[in-house]
Amino acid sequence: MWRAALLSGILLTAVGAVGWSGASFSAPARHNPGNSFTAHTLAPATGLTATASGHDVALSWTAAPFATSYQVAGGAGNASCSGVTYGAAGTATTTAFSDPGRYTPQGTWQCYRVGTTYRSYTSLSGDPQAAVQLGFVATGVTLSPNGSLLATLDTGDRIDVTFNQPVSAASRPAATSKVCARDSSDTVFLATTTTSGACGVGGEVVQLGRMTGVPITTGTDPRWDATYAWNAAGTQVTITLGARIAGATDAVLAAGTFTFAPTSVSGFLESATGAFHICDTNSGGGNCLPAVSGNF
DSSP, rough: OOOHHHHHHEEEEOOTTTOOOEEEEOOOGGGGGGOOOSSSSSSEEEEEEEETTTTTTEEEEEEEETSEEEEEEEEOOOHHHHTTEEEEEEESSSSEEEEETTOSSSSSSEEEEEEEETTTEOOOOOOEEEEOOOOOOOEEEEEEOOOOSSTEEEEEEEEEEEEHHHHHGGOOOOOEEEEEEETTTTEEEEEEEEESSSSSSSSSEEEEEEEESSSSEEEOOOOEEEEEETTSSSEEEEEEEEEESSSSSEEEOOSSSOOOOOOOTTTTSSBBBTBBBOOOOOOOOOOOOBEEEEEE
16 A cells, blocks of 8 residues: 555645644655655654844754755744745754844844755645744833832832843943933933933933833932843843932823833943844834833
């Protein structure tokens, strides 16, 4: 039966294993020496991940049984990779692939798909997809209140900023940086180097970024001590407000949603790979200025 199926060139369909696909066996028997490939199926790869690395993209996945190589495809897409039109990106004989120079427009999404190849056969369905945000970008900011005064920026409040790749240690904000809120511009400055006085009066040099878009209805341009704790991967910083050191009152916030804009100061927020400065503008159609989630 097996030899007859090979010689006749019929399509052998997928068996019931979840995620496995059929393969068209139209090659002569000599392409399958020793009759070693007898499952009638060619499994797709699994565990595909796509990661921004400097201005490149790195892919990795888990090997598929019988695979002799993999076909990598890519295309502009979205976070869910729905409706993507793929084009060939390259071939890999291992479970890793690099797509160099893939970073523009920064903040847009690129999707990848990896197909399994066994000699002249390829997987027909179930090939894994993965999305990655191109370039070096801040992917999200989350606010966590201290549990006392709601809608108020004050001591104990926490701000988590997440990036799509590691931030080099040398370009992270100084441990002595402060946080302050400017009433007249409705701006919260994260990691400002100014260490005293009312917020914004003499200008602020900001090493992390600004949050804007929510009215600061009362306050006296307050300033706080702050701590900056990074995760082991260098992809997230947790800012915790300490004691208020300037301003007679804390910052009371109206309803609304902040937008985060990373610092444009050279030398700060650079990628660990390649030392590229973080994207600080939405020019080109990407999302480099994420909306802030949560509230105080």
